[in-house]
Amino acid sequence: MALDRELVGRSYPPSAVFEVGRAKLAEFASAIGDSSPVYRDADAARAAGHPDVIAPPTFAIAVSLEAAMVVLDDPDVALDYSRVVHGEQRFVHHRPIRAGDRLVATTTIDAARTVAGNDLLTARVDLTTEDGEPVCTATSMLVARGA
Amino acid sequence: MDLAVGTELPEQTYRVTRADLVRYAGASGDFNPIHWNDRTATSVGLPGVIAHGMFTMALAGRAVTDWTGNPGALVEYQVRFGRPVVVPDDDEGAEVTVHGKVGALLDDGRVRVDLTVTSDGEKVLSLARAIVAPA
Numbered sequence: 001m002a003l004d005r006e007l008v009g010r011s012y013p014p015s016a017v018f019e020v021g022r023a024k025l026a027e028f029a030s031a032i033g034d035s036s037p038v039y040r041d042a043d044a045a046r047a048a049g050h051p052d053v054i055a056p057p058t059f060a061i062a063v064s065l066e067a068a069m070v071v072l073d074d075p076d077v078a079l080d081y082s083r084v085v086h087g088e089q090r091f092v093h094h095r096p097i098r099a100g101d102r103l104v105a106t107t108t109i110d111a112a113r114t115v116a117g118n119d120l121l122t123a124r125v126d127l128t129t130e131d132g133e134p135v136c137t138a139t140s141m142l143v144a145r146g147a
Numbered sequence: 148m149d150l151a152v153g154t155e156l157p158e159q160t161y162r163v164t165r166a167d168l169v170r171y172a173g174a175s176g177d178f179n180p181i182h183w184n185d186r187t188a189t190s191v192g193l194p195g196v197i198a199h200g201m202f203t204m205a206l207a208g209r210a211v212t213d214w215t216g217n218p219g220a221l222v223e224y225q226v227r228f229g230r231p232v233v234v235p236d237d238d239e240g241a242e243v244t245v246h247g248k249v250g251a252l253l254d255d256g257r258v259r260v261d262l263t264v265t266s267d268g269e270k271v272l273s274l275a276r277a278i279v280a281p282a
Contacts, residue, residue, distance in 0.1 A: 036218055048219065056205065
């Protein structure tokens with residue numbers, strides 16, 4: 001089913017707060033095999049100029065992809081989830097995510113089109129602190145392959 | 148760092164096993180069974196269990212942050228997921244090789260790094276680019 005272009009620009013209510021903990025950051029860093037101390041040792045992170053341990057650059061996905069699922073739950077979005085694959089991903093970091101951050105995700109549909117029978121939907125997730133400080137913009141292009 | 152367009156990053160090769168995928172699933176919260184269950188993977192037409200695209204993206208990002216030594220300097224990072232990385236159920240797993248080079252020198256001392264990411268001789272990510280801010 002083709003995606004409705006009218007969806008472009010649609011924004012969803014902000015997510016619940018995601019509290020970033022040191023243990024979660026260390027776990028993620030270990031899972032990607034990255035031994036850098038700035039992900040797990042607060043003193044090392046401070047020596048590198050950060051207030052606390054920071055997140056690896058792709059950690060934002062652990063917050064943003066779930067937030068982006070709000071789009072697939074929208075009854076106006078005719079995207080067959082069983083056929084959805086991740087087509088593209090982009091992160092713009094306004095500053096590194098760090099332990100202690102209380103992040104709120106706001107999802108917006110940036111693009112919706114149908115190309116060669118495949119539905120392409122681009123969801124932009126703006127991660128800010130509870131106080132509204134921009135932290136990361138994570139943009140995911142999802143592809144629902146045609147039947 | 149003395150940089151010019153064409154400066155090459157050290158090539159990195161990462162081994163990916165099933166155990167790594169299970170671990171990544173837990174850390175990232177992405178439990179899609181195509182990343183750990185052969186029955187599910189083959190039922191949707193894949194040759195077998197494949198790595199999370201985001202895991203491959205993370206490995207390629209390591210090649211950049213290990214090079215700069217400052218993970219906080221990676222200010223923009225984007226990829227297109229091309230071919231999946233098929234991870235066999237054995238001790239060898241799959242290999243992901245990341246080759247990077249400086250693609251452009253941008254304003255404010257920022258540097259664009261272009262990445263070529265392959266597995267089993269095939270390109271698995273395309274348009275993979277990172278922008279690194281000066282220290």
